[in-house]
Amino acid sequence: MPRPRSALLSVELIVNAALKLVDETGDFSFPRIARELGVSQSSLYNRIESREHIIELLRAQLFEEIPPQPVADQSWQDAARMLIRSYRDRFAQHPKLVPLLVTQTVHAPVVMGMYEDLALTLERSGLPTEDIGPAIASIDYFALGAALDATAPDEVWDPSPEQFPALRRATACSGTSAERVARAFNFGLDVLVAGIEMRAKQEIY
Amino acid sequence: MPRPRSALLSVELIVNAALKLVDETGDFSFPRIARELGVSQSSLYNRIESREHIIELLRAQLFEEIPPQPVADQSWQDAARMLIRSYRDRFAQHPKLVPLLVTQTVHAPVVMGMYEDLALTLERSGLPTEDIGPAIASIDYFALGAALDATAPDEVWDPSPEQFPALRRATACSGTSAERVARAFNFGLDVLVAGIEMRAKQEIY
DNA sequence: ACCTGAACACCGTTCAAGT
DNA sequence: ACCTGAACACCGTTCAAGT
DSSP, X not given: OOOOSSOSOOHHHHHHHHXXXXXXXXXXXXXXXXXXXXXXXXXXXXXXXXXXXXXXXXXXXXXXXXXXXXXXXXXXXXXXXXXXXXXXXXXXXXXXXXXXXXXXXXXXHXXXXXXXXXXXXXXXXXXXXXXXXXXXXHHXXXXXXXXXXXXXXXXXXOOTTTTOHHHHHHTTTOOSHHHHHHHHHHHHHHHHHHHHHHHHTTSOO | OOOOSSOSOOHHHHHHHHXXXXXXXXXXXXXXXHHHHTSOGGGGGGTOOOHHHHHHHHHHHHHHHSOOOOOTTSOHHHHHHHHHHHHHHHHHHSGGGHHHHHTSOOOOHHHHXXXXXXXXXXXXXXXXXXXHHHHHHXXXXXXXXXXXXXHSOOOOOOOTTTTOHHHHHHTTTOOSHHXXXXXXXXXHHHHHHHHHHHHHXXXXX
């Protein structure tokens, strides 16, 4: 008797169903994945270990969808800008996934690859070795925060002008929420790269 | 017949119980708050509207525990550094609360007060008006990311040296997790302020 | 080896009922 | 006005039982 041609389930099917649910509803659950795949809830545990495991697989998925681009033949500034941008773009692909990712430590080796590229790039900047780690972390903080903000619902951020005049001036003509986030990201990216450049030149101590 | 001397419940009691549970376990729930206060779960809904409402009250609590310090009699650089630091310190007070806060939009007016101070400070830097919003957002991203990282469990971040040599060099002697985060925060803070200073001087475009 | 059904210990929220 | 108990529709995870 031949063994069954195809199993009902696979890690890939589970991850895809989870991602689809996240994109559509902002979250996933075992019951809903099982329903989506026409399978019982408990059978999922034959392929994956836990909810956290699924989240880790989703993170890896984010880095496998868009292959990393070679970056060695540019100035370190342009290379850094490119890496940070592509990091952000991965999150932008599935914005609703971001909140699920930020509270969990990274295990996926694919993600490490990007950190490695960033480390290599920052070494070219002339930044002292002990500053490379902090620089990577700072960039990570910034990109994560920006990704989280992009997730937030469009809210008319109108903070009672009479109480907060400077804030009103600052947010007066800031356009749509997406434009606001994009401008903030571009600004922060320039400022970070410029700041790192100064630090590398020892112009700040 | 006199009315009861004191109600069994108050918003303050609920918020304090929730914060205690978060500090101890990393989360709160209606059943556990109710048990803590010796009260039925459904009675909580007489004082608060939803789980999200409690989270918003916890955020406000974070800003009321430490009163904001006056900041007008310093250089804008020192003032900015101070504001960003105190922002981060609020999170550090209750690290396990941070993951609950980052995925929810801000409503608390207390928080707006800090943004207003930051806006006033950045105006003094000479930054063009249209850059103030992006600057505040970038700082917010950075501080939030740093706070999230401080929450993460101490993990020996040892990424198989042979695969990621630059990453290994960067993280070689980075000490404890708390030290690592502190160094990253200090580095990023300097870099951000220096970058904003350059931008204000039109030295970058 | 893989899948199912039932069970367990949790959630947030609502609502009729009591005082 | 405030509190309770019961109910509802959800969770993640385990495990004996089937094939």
